[in-house]
Amino acid sequence: MNLIGRLVDTPVLSPTSTGRDVIRYGIAVSTGPRGEDGNRATSFFNIASFQTGPQQEVLLSLPKGTQIYVEADAKMDTYQGQDGVNRTQLNLLQRNFEALARPRNNSESSTTGAESETNSVEEPLSGMGAS
Numbered sequence: 001m002n003l004i005g006r007l008v009d010t011p012v013l014s015p016t017s018t019g020r021d022v023i024r025y026g027i028a029v030s031t032g033p034r035g036e037d038g039n040r041a042t043s044f045f046n047i048a049s050f051q052t053g054p055q056q057e058v059l060l061s062l063p064k065g066t067q068i069y070v071e072a073d074a075k076m077d078t079y080q081g082q083d084g085v086n087r088t089q090l091n092l093l094q095r096n097f098e099a100l101a102r103p104r105n106n107s108e109s110s111t112t113g114a115e116s117e118t119n120s121v122e123e124p125l126s127g128m129g130a131s
Contacts (some may be wrong), residue, residue, distance in 0.1 A: 001074045001092065003045060004100070005008035005029035007066045011049075011059050023049040023059055027068060047072055049094035058099065071096040 013023050025047055030040040047070060051059055062068065072092040081087050091109035 001072050003027060003029055003070045007062055007068060008044065009064050011062060013060055023051060023056065027070065045092055047092045047094050053077050057096060062099055063102060065087065067100040069098045070094055121127055
């Protein structure tokens with residue numbers, strides 16, 4: 001899968017049961033035409049990455065709201081929930097990523113509160129990510 005979306009939070013590094021480090025993060029992807037409220041439909045995806053080296057540091061340094069391009073392998077897994085009901089979950093394993101634009105730091109803006117969030121301008125990133 002190829003996705004372009006925004007980080008819903010800062011990526012988190014944690015060990016697996018085998019001791020290998022995994023980075024977990026989520027992105028929000030908006031699609032389709034804008035509705036009457038001005039918003040598009042949004043889908044959320046959870047992604048795991050076993051990236052190491054400099055690319056790991058870049059990924060872990062990205063703040064919430066960063067626009068990111070992700071290439072990932074997709075797999076549907078079925079499991080039984082605590083309530084005994086079978087559930088299906090889409091799991092994405094990152095192959096590649098590229099940070100496209102960071103949200104501008106609100107302290108750089110002369111506006112405050114909600115205005116600074118809605119009027120924020122993105123700072124493009126070039127050369128960041130793993131290719």
